[in-house]
Amino acid sequence: MTEQRIEDLTIGGERTLEHIDHDALERFCFPDGQGFPPSYAAFVRHLGWARLFGLWLIYPPVLPGHADGLLGRGRSLTARFAEEYREGEAEGFDWIVEPDGDWRRTQSLQVFGWSENGDVLLWDTSARDEAGEFPIWESARMQSLHRRGSNLIEVLPGLRMRAGSLTMDHDAQPLTSSLL
Known part of the structure; x- marks a missing residue:
C-alpha cells in the first residue's frame, strides 16, 4: 500500500490562506528550540484553514486579530485539556488515560x-x-488517550475511517476566516 501524502489530500474549493501567519509557521519554536512538525507545516501550506474529512479542524497559526488559530484557540483547548486531566487524576479516574497513556504524559500534550x-x-x-x-x-471528549501515530501523515487514514459517512468527494472543505 502506498503511503498517504499531504499533497494527495483533495480540497473542495479555494483554499483559505489569507489569515495564515506564514512567518509563524516557519519561525515558531517549541521549548525544544525546533519548529512545527514537518507534516503539520505541509498540511497548513497545502490546505490552509479547512474541515478535514467533514469533521476535524486542524488549527493553523493565524495573523493577529483572527479567530481559530493554533496559538490562541489551541492554547485555550490545551489549558482545558490539562485542567480536565488534573481533575481526573485528583479524583482517581485512571480510566481517562486509557488505553495508551499515563498521567505523566498528559503534562506534555498540546492540542492542535x-x-x-x-x-x-x-x-x-x-x-x-x-x-x-x-x-x-x-x-x-477529553476522556481517553489513544496514541494514533508518529506524524500527521500516519494518522490520516484512521481519521478518515472514523469520520465514516461524513467523508465527501474531497478530503477537506475550506472554512471562512473570522476576525475576533
Whole structure:
C-alpha cells in the first residue's frame, strides 16, 4: 500500500490562506528550540484553514486579530485539556488515560486539532523524533488517550475511517476566516 501524502489530500474549493501567519509557521519554536512538525507545516501550506474529512479542524497559526488559530484557540483547548486531566487524576479516574497513556504524559500534550464531536488531536511535545515530528494522540471528549501515530501523515487514514459517512468527494472543505 502506498503511503498517504499531504499533497494527495483533495480540497473542495479555494483554499483559505489569507489569515495564515506564514512567518509563524516557519519561525515558531517549541521549548525544544525546533519548529512545527514537518507534516503539520505541509498540511497548513497545502490546505490552509479547512474541515478535514467533514469533521476535524486542524488549527493553523493565524495573523493577529483572527479567530481559530493554533496559538490562541489551541492554547485555550490545551489549558482545558490539562485542567480536565488534573481533575481526573485528583479524583482517581485512571480510566481517562486509557488505553495508551499515563498521567505523566498528559503534562506534555498540546492540542492542535478539534473534531466537531469534541475530540482532540494532541502532540506529545516531549517526544520529538529525528524527523522533527511529535507523536500524535487523540482524546475522545477529553476522556481517553489513544496514541494514533508518529506524524500527521500516519494518522490520516484512521481519521478518515472514523469520520465514516461524513467523508465527501474531497478530503477537506475550506472554512471562512473570522476576525475576533
